[in-house]
Amino acid sequence: MAVAGPSSYDVVVIGGGVTGAGVARDLALRGLSVLLLDKGDWGAGTSGASSWMIHGGPRYLEYDWDTTRLSCQDAGHIVTIARNLVYRVVFIIPVLPHDKNNIERMETAMEVYDRFQPLKHAHAHRRLTAAEARRAEPGLAPDIVGAVTMEEWGVDPHRLVFANVDDAVAHGAHAMNHTRVIGLIRDGGKVLGVRYRASDGETSEARARAVVNAAGPWSPQVGQMAGVEIDLRPAKGIHIVYPHRISNFSVSAESIDGRDLLMVAHGGFTLVGTTDDDFYGDLDSVDVMEDEVDYLLQGIERVFPAIRDYRPVRTTTGVRPTLFKWRRYEDELSRRYEVIDHGADGADGLVSIVGGKLSMYRLMAEETADAV
Numbered sequence: 091m092a093v094a095g096p097s098s099y100d101v102v103v104i105g106g107g108v109t110g111a112g113v114a115r116d117l118a119l120r121g122l123s124v125l126l127l128d129k130g131d132w133g134a135g136t137s138g139a140s141s142w143m144i145h146g147g148p149r150y151l152e153y154d155w156d157t158t159r160l161s162c163q164d165a166g167h168i169v170t171i172a173r174n175l176v177y178r179v180v181f182i183i184p185v186l187p188h189d190k191n192n193i194e195r196m197e198t199a200m201e202v203y204d205r206f207q208p209l210k211h212a213h214a215h216r217r218l219t220a221a222e223a224r225r226a227e228p229g230l231a232p233d234i235v236g237a238v239t240m241e242e243w244g245v246d247p248h249r250l251v252f253a254n255v256d257d258a259v260a261h262g263a264h265a266m267n268h269t270r271v272i273g274l275i276r277d278g279g280k281v282l283g284v285r286y287r288a289s290d291g292e293t294s295e296a297r298a299r300a301v302v303n304a305a306g307p308w309s310p311q312v313g314q315m316a317g318v319e320i321d322l323r324p325a326k327g328i329h330i331v332y333p334h335r336i337s338n339f340s341v342s343a344e345s346i347d348g349r350d351l352l353m354v355a356h357g358g359f360t361l362v363g364t365t366d367d368d369f370y371g372d373l374d375s376v377d378v379m380e381d382e383v384d385y386l387l388q389g390i391e392r393v394f395p396a397i398r399d400y401r402p403v404r405t406t407t408g409v410r411p412t413l414f415k416w417r418r419y420e421d422e423l424s425r426r427y428e429v430i431d432h433g434a435d436g437a438d439g440l441v442s443i444v445g446g447k448l449s450m451y452r453l454m455a456e457e458t459a460d461a462v
């Protein structure tokens with residue numbers, strides 16, 4: 091998509107993942123003139139490599155319940171405005187004899203999560219006996235002692251991102267993908283616009299009263315263009331993709347290091363994920379390692395023994411734009427977000443939106459547009 095426009099805007103948004111697309115839409119709906127740029131395809135960064143879920147994140151309840159609440163609240167708005175794009179994803183969470191959580195603990199956790207479920211129009215959990223769980227999902231391991239159910243929403247993030255881009259354009263925004271921002275136009279402490287290279291190799295400039303950095307894990311690179319530092323703790327995650335459904339329901343499992351893994355039944359295909367590892371490499375060349383695949387299969391195999399009989403077709407990988415925090419184990423890093431006005435750092439006119447989740451992109455977009 092390349093829609094040429096004027097060279098002066100109210101706002102230029104850098105990054106056409108779910109965050110930037112949401113910001114562009116919000117600003118366009120407010121009547122501002124907007125240019126949205128992405129160096130690749132819409133949603134082809136972290137957004138497309140996600141687990142495709144609009145969820146509340148019950149595991150954050152232990153150490154960051156406010157994120158669970160915000161996520162559930164915004165998920166409620168997203169499933170209302172994009173009802174045509176979302177579908178229910180029902181999990182069976184089986185419990186094995188030596189799991190970290192026994193069935194009572196697991197049910198208690200779900201009882202707490204049930205308080206948040208109505209915010210996102212989802213149903214409360216059910217407790218299942220081992221026989222009931224295996225009747226619903228015959229592939230489950232014979233030694234499970236019971237299970238609980240949990241309901242989330244699924245979404246195709248590429249379609250969700252594109253729907254936001256499309257609506258932004260319908261409200262007057264210009265949007266160009268395969269167009270990389272290569273520099274910021276600056277005058278002393280003021281950011282005046284962007285320099286970009288379009289897919290045909292041509293370099294142009296767009297002036298703006300404000301520039302939004304919504305470049306996900308690349309946002310520190312965009313920050314550097316204005317001489318400001320953005321502290322992230324990027325964390326890589328992979329999925330294994332099966333071109334069909336393997337199970338009636340989505341299934342959760344415990345990994346060897348006690349993390350929650352998911353086998354998500356998304357309509358006609360299945361995603362098995364995910365890992366969460368500190369990432370130090372090149373964001374434009376993220377490889378999937380064989381041991382990452384083995385790690386996932388090992389965890390899923392415990393609860394769903396036949397998993398290795400199925401033929402995956404590919405893997406996906408993405409890097410979470412997680413906010414920096416020293417010492418914490420990757421999986422326990424907060425999924426909070428931050429809207430940063432860089433006026434105080436000597437880059438007036440630049441606003442960054444970092445961190446967060448797909449499940450609260452709408453709220454992140456609204457707060458970023460407020461800041462702009």
Ligand SMILES: Cc1cc2nc3c(=O)[nH]c(=O)nc-3n(C[C@H](O)[C@H](O)[C@H](O)COP(=O)(O)OP(=O)(O)OC[C@H]3O[C@@H](n4cnc5c(N)ncnc54)[C@H](O)[C@@H]3O)c2cc1C
Pocket residue numbers: 104105106107108109110127128129130131132133134135136137138139140141142143144145269270271272304305306307308312325326327328329363364365407408409410411445446447448449450
């Ligand atoms: C494995 C994994 C699973 C996840 N699962 C979920 C989930 O199920 N539910 C959930 O809520 N969250 C999930 N998340 C988190 C969620 O995916 C991210 O928080 C969210 O997608 C980030 O979106 P974003 O738009 O900020 O970043 P991105 O989607 O990465 O978008 C940033 C965009 O900026 C563009 N860009 C970068 N530099 C430039 C430049 N110089 N010029 C132009 N464009 C540029 C990139 O091309 C990219 O498209 C998951 C994350 C991972 C890694």
